[in-house]
Amino acid sequence: MLALAVAVLAAGTLVIARTAPVGDEQAAKEAHRAFVANLGKRDQKAIGAVLDRRFTWTDAEGRTLTRRETLKELPALAAANAADGDVQAHF
Numbered sequence: 098m099l100a101l102a103v104a105v106l107a108a109g110t111l112v113i114a115r116t117a118p119v120g121d122e123q124a125a126k127e128a129h130r131a132f133v134a135n136l137g138k139r140d141q142k143a144i145g146a147v148l149d150r151r152f153t154w155t156d157a158e159g160r161t162l163t164r165r166e167t168l169k170e171l172p173a174l175a176a177a178n179a180a181d182g183d184v185q186a187h188f
Contacts, residue, residue: 136175141168 128147135143145168152164154174167174 133178136171136178139172139175141171144168144171 132144132147135147145164148164148167150164152167154162154167156162156174157177162170162174
């Protein structure tokens with residue numbers, strides 16, 4: 098009986114562990130879509146509200162910008178992002 102209880106508990110833990118990342122992945126995809134939409138609108142206030150204080154942006158030339166630099170250069174970065182059709186997001 099004890100072995101059966103342990104097996105059920107272990108199986109339940111595996112099911113929960115397998116379903117949790119799907120929720121995290123979905124949340125990340127939704128956040129990504131919202132970020133890209135705000136980037137397309139060049140909504141500096143909305144983007145600034147969701148960026149972590151340690152956020153960095155690396156552009157196509159390999160230059161890494163801080164959060165403050167990113168927000169300052171947002172129009173140019175948004176235009177470059179819109180023009181680059183080769184951008185892919187992986188989760």
